[in-house]
Amino acid sequence: MDAETLREYLTFYQDLGFTSLYKRSAKPAKAEQVTVPVLPALPALAPEGDTLEKIREDIGDCTRCRLHAARHSIVFGSGNPQARLVFVGEGPGADEDAKGLPFVGRAGQLLTQMIEGTAKREGIPLERNDVYICNVVKCRPPENRTPEPDEMEICGQFLYRQLSTIQPKAICALGATAARALLGRKEGVTRMRGNWFKWRDIPLMVTYHPSYLLRPYNQDAKREAWEDLKKALHFVYD
Ligand code: SF4
Ligand code: URA
Numbered sequence: 054m055d056a057e058t059l060r061e062y063l064t065f066y067q068d069l070g071f072t073s074l075y076k077r078s079a080k081p082a083k084a085e086q087v088t089v090p091v092l093p094a095l096p097a098l099a100p101e102g103d104t105l106e107k108i109r110e111d112i113g114d115c116t117r118c119r120l121h122a123a124r125h126s127i128v129f130g131s132g133n134p135q136a137r138l139v140f141v142g143e144g145p146g147a148d149e150d151a152k153g154l155p156f157v158g159r160a161g162q163l164l165t166q167m168i169e170g171t172a173k174r175e176g177i178p179l180e181r182n183d184v185y186i187c188n189v190v191k192c193r194p195p196e197n198r199t200p201e202p203d204e205m206e207i208c209g210q211f212l213y214r215q216l217s218t219i220q221p222k223a224i225c226a227l228g229a230t231a232a233r234a235l236l237g238r239k240e241g242v243t244r245m246r247g248n249w250f251k252w253r254d255i256p257l258m259v260t261y262h263p264s265y266l267l268r269p270y271n272q273d274a275k276r277e278a279w280e281d282l283k284k285a286l287h288f289v290y291d
Pocket of ligand 1: 112121127204
């Protein structure tokens with residue numbers, strides 16, 4: 054493995070939340086306590102010439118984390134594979150699990166309205182199909198609970214490959230889970246929203262998750278989310 058490949062590996066696994074790529078062999082005799090590199094056992098980095106089809110193929114009939122047990126479908130993502138803007142949610146809900154498509158329930162309808170409504174008002178010719186939409190985890194968490202850190206870490210590798218392959222001009226992280234998966238930050242969305250961050254070299258905007266905006270007492274947040282979206286759309290499409 055050359056230095057460049059090794060560097061890419063390290064960045065990739067740091068992004069996934071690994072802090073060390075070495076583990077001790079189980080109960081070593083004192084004299085042979087050595088650290089053993091585990092790089093060869095790690096899943097492959099996003100390969101050269103990766104495509105969304107290859108990523109979906111690699112996911113297969115995935116059982117890599119506990120979320121596989123109750124799911125009906127793997128919700129990979131939908132939209133334009135060459136999208137200049139990618140939206141990342143948390144994980145499929147009941148409607149998405151049933152249909153195999155992201156953001157098709159109530160939150161999804163609001164997201165569609167937000168994208169298309171903002172674009173229209175801002176004079177940007179853009180439909181939902183022009184962007185790409187996916188989630189941090191591809192299988193529905195039971196009772197729509199928040200995905201666990203290990204689930205996000207395991208499934209996150211596919212999200213990272215999707216983003217690396219699409220190479221959008223910007224990413225919009227919907228809610229705290231997406232922000233945590235992509236930025237490793239645990240602050241509330243209220244603090245982060247409306248600001249630009251970066252995932253690798255790609256500008257990333259954090260905003261509220263549409264499910265949060267559906268609650269009647271969050272109407273201020275709704276206005277703010279429209280502002281965030283307006284900013285992101287102008288950045289990408291002007
Ligand atoms: Fe596999 Fe992701 Fe589904 Fe877990 S959530 S089973 S890692 S596809
Ligand atoms: N909420 C999400 O985070 N993702 C979906 O696909 C639907 C609802």
